[in-house]
Amino acid sequence: MSRPGGRTGRIRRQVLDAVRAELVEHGYDALSVDAVATRAGVHRTTVYRRWRDVGGLLADVFDTAGDDAWQPADTGSLLGDLLALNDQILAALTERPPATMALIAASFRSEDAARALGRFWEDRYARCEPIVGRAVERGEVPPGTLARPLLICATAPLYHRLALMRLPAEPGLAAMAARTAALAASTGAFTAPEPGFTAPEPGDI
Amino acid sequence: MSRPGGRTGRIRRQVLDAVRAELVEHGYDALSVDAVATRAGVHRTTVYRRWRDVGGLLADVFDTAGDDAWQPADTGSLLGDLLALNDQILAALTERPPATMALIAASFRSEDAARALGRFWEDRYARCEPIVGRAVERGEVPPGTLARPLLICATAPLYHRLALMRLPAEPGLAAMAARTAALAASTGAFTAPEPGFTAPEPGDI
DNA sequence: TCACTAGTGCGAGAACAGTTGCATTAACAT
DNA sequence: ATGTTAATGCAACTGTTCTCGCACTAGTGA
Numbered sequence: 001m002s003r004p005g006g007r008t009g010r011i012r013r014q015v016l017d018a019v020r021a022e023l024v025e026h027g028y029d030a031l032s033v034d035a036v037a038t039r040a041g042v043h044r045t046t047v048y049r050r051w052r053d054v055g056g057l058l059a060d061v062f063d064t065a066g067d068d069a070w071q072p073a074d075t076g077s078l079l080g081d082l083l084a085l086n087d088q089i090l091a092a093l094t095e096r097p098p099a100t101m102a103l104i105a106a107s108f109r110s111e112d113a114a115r116a117l118g119r120f121w122e123d124r125y126a127r128c129e130p131i132v133g134r135a136v137e138r139g140e141v142p143p144g145t146l147a148r149p150l151l152i153c154a155t156a157p158l159y160h161r162l163a164l165m166r167l168p169a170e171p172g173l174a175a176m177a178a179r180t181a182a183l184a185a186s187t188g189a190f191t192a193p194e195p196g197f198t199a200p201e202p203g204d205i
Numbered sequence: 206m207s208r209p210g211g212r213t214g215r216i217r218r219q220v221l222d223a224v225r226a227e228l229v230e231h232g233y234d235a236l237s238v239d240a241v242a243t244r245a246g247v248h249r250t251t252v253y254r255r256w257r258d259v260g261g262l263l264a265d266v267f268d269t270a271g272d273d274a275w276q277p278a279d280t281g282s283l284l285g286d287l288l289a290l291n292d293q294i295l296a297a298l299t300e301r302p303p304a305t306m307a308l309i310a311a312s313f314r315s316e317d318a319a320r321a322l323g324r325f326w327e328d329r330y331a332r333c334e335p336i337v338g339r340a341v342e343r344g345e346v347p348p349g350t351l352a353r354p355l356l357i358c359a360t361a362p363l364y365h366r367l368a369l370m371r372l373p374a375e376p377g378l379a380a381m382a383a384r385t386a387a388l389a390a391s392t393g394a395f396t397a398p399e400p401g402f403t404a405p406e407p408g409d410i
Numbered sequence: 411t412c413a414c415t416a417g418t419g420c421g422a423g424a425a426c427a428g429t430t431g432c433a434t435t436a437a438c439a440t
Numbered sequence: 441a442t443g444t445t446a447a448t449g450c451a452a453c454t455g456t457t458c459t460c461g462c463a464c465t466a467g468t469g470a
Contacts, residue, residue, distance in 0.1 A: 008417070008467085033457080043419050048458065050417090104369065108310035114371050121370055149362070149381055156361035157354070159369055164309065165326055166319050176354055176395075184389040190381075211437060213447070238427075248449050253428065255447090 014040040015047060016064065019057050020099075028102035033057075055110015058103055062116035072128050078135035078185065082154045082178035085128065089155055090174045093162040104163055125151055132185075141185040150190045154181035219245040220252060221269060224262050225304070233307035238262075260315015263308060267321035277333050283340035283390065287359045287383035290333065294360055295379045298367040309368055330356055337390075346390040355395045359386035 018040035022031050031054055037044045051057045073084040092100040107114040125148060132147035141150075157177040161167050184190065223245035227236050236259055242249045256262045278289040297305045312319040330353060337352035346355075362382040366372050389395065 011418080044457095045420080045459085046418055053458090105313040107369075107371070108313045118370055118372070149378075149385075152362045152365055153358070153382070153385055156365035157357045159365050160357055160361035163369065164364055165323055166312075167323065173354075177358070180354070180358055180389045180394045183392060183394045184385045187388060187392060189385045189388045212435085213437085216448080249427095250429085250450080251448055258428090 011040070011042055011046065012050075012060075015042060015051070015057070016061055019061055023099055023102055024097050027097055028105055031057075031102075052112070053110060055106055055113040058106040059110065059112040059116035062103060062113065062120050066120050066123050070124070070127065072131050074134065077138075078131065078140045079178060079182040081131045081134070082182055083175060085131070085151075086155060086158055086174035086178050089158050090162070090169060093158065094169055101163065135185070140182075142188045142191055144191045145185055145188070146190045146192055150181055150185050153184065153190070154178050216245070216247055216251065217255075217265075220247060220256070220262070221266055224266055228304055228307050229302045232302060233310050236262075236307075236311075257317070258315065260311060260318040263311040263315065264317040264321035267308065267318065267325050271325050271328050275329070275332065277336050279339065282343075283336065283345045284383060284387040286336045286339070287387055288380060290336070290356075291360060291363055291379035291383050294363050295367070295374060298363065299374055306368065340390070345387075347393045347396055349396045350390055350393070351395045351397055355386055355390050358389065358395070359383050 015036060018036045019031070022035055022039060026035075033047050033051075033054060034044055036057060037047045040047075047057070051060060072081060075081050075084055103113070103117060107117040128151050129147040132141070132145060132150055135141045136143055136145060154177055158174055161173060162169060220241060223241045224236070227240055227244060231240075238252050238256075238259060239249055241262060242252045245252075252262070256265060277286060280286050280289055308318070308322060312322040333356050334352040337346070337350060337355055340346045341348055341350060359382055363379055366378060367374060
């Protein structure tokens with residue numbers, strides 16, 4: 001029989017708060033189960049038993065992080081919406097301390113964290129779909145434009161440069177990615193392939 | 206005085222081979238200095254002294270990985286070239302065992318590995334620039350088209366979905382990303398912004 | 411109020427990562 | 441060949457991470 005009441009919930013809150021505080025103060029590398037437990041005023045064993053490892057802790061933090069009311073900005077144009085979105089992604093990936101980067105890094109160390117990050121992004125991209133819906137209504141892009149590929153096209157270059165290649169933020173990168181995606185979308189690049197569409201054979205590779 | 210001869214070189218080869226073998230057999234999570242040293246028939250201390258940690262080992266593997274004669278395929282069209290490139294990236298990110306993914310994961314654990322991965326990708330993208338040069342010569346894209354943003358736009362969605370979001374390879378994803386980039390490039394989306402170009406202000410976010 | 415038990419605290423200890431001092435080996439120059 | 445010394449082998453040591461068994465605390469239902 002589960003006991004979500006009093007102590008269990010209180011300890012969970014204490015521990016997750018400690019994780020966020022440790023993350024902010026000392027970064028991800030210093031995030032150990034021991035430090036979290038000590039800061040939360042809880043015994044190590046309790047943390048190991050309930051969260052298994054650092055990845056489990058971060059996965060729990062992820063899940064609670066998704067419980068907000070975030071919505072993409074509505075600027076009145078597809079390009080404006082994508083620019084605003086990319087500004088926010090850029091800010092998240094370059095913030096100090098690098099909490100977002102820490103969570104991405106953790107997702108490569110723990111299956112739990114990876115799944116939690118996947119759920120988080122899935123949720124965020126779902127909330128962004130109205131951007132494309134509004135663009136269709138305004139006639140900026142053809143009906144049948146697929147939201148996900150368009151959103152991925154607009155945002156992926158930022159993640160690629162900042163999260164994967166670990167290069168500094170290039171001025172104009174966010175804007176160029178948004179411009180490119182909006183332009184490609186307006187020419188119908190993201191409409192669903194006609195049934196039976198197959199990729200052209202690129203000859204011998 | 207340095208001694209690149211006999212023993213030093215031989216041990217380096219043994220150890221790096223052991224790293225690759227461990228990576229292939231047991232994945233990244235099981236990659237410990239001890240396991241590598243044992244497999245290479247070398248003492249732990251030697252590995253610690255020369256490579257410092259697991260990240261140093263992987264950085265060395267990265268650097269040797271760049272010592273090949275890889276060149277992008279020349280299919281005769283920009284779209285074909287990008288499709289071929291994405292096919293190779295897709296294959297690398299989904300290969301079994303996931304050696305490439307293991308190296309990407311390692312780059313989040315070690316600064317050395319991250320820098321080595323950066324050098325590797327920088328080298329690869331540099332080798333891909335002729336793709337854009339040929340497209341300009343054929344008149345497929347306007348002169349002044351920037352190679353890097355175009356290549357990033359074509360390849361980033363693959364990395365985003367497979368490496369970051371850890372989702373399965375969606376059929377047609379590689380082809381759609383290549384198509385989009387080629388289409389956007391042909392409309393001049395990747396020409397250098399005119400001097401003084403600034404991103405439109407997206408109003409309040 | 412009182413038994414029941416999920417969840418927690420505690421300490422011992424195993425397992426692993428990483429370091430240090432010293433002896434030994436073998437590449438290089440002469 | 442022979443001495444020099446960079447590089448390696450070896451063993452003992454430190455410190456951290458993680459597990460396990462048992463006692464205890466505090467929600468929960470009667």
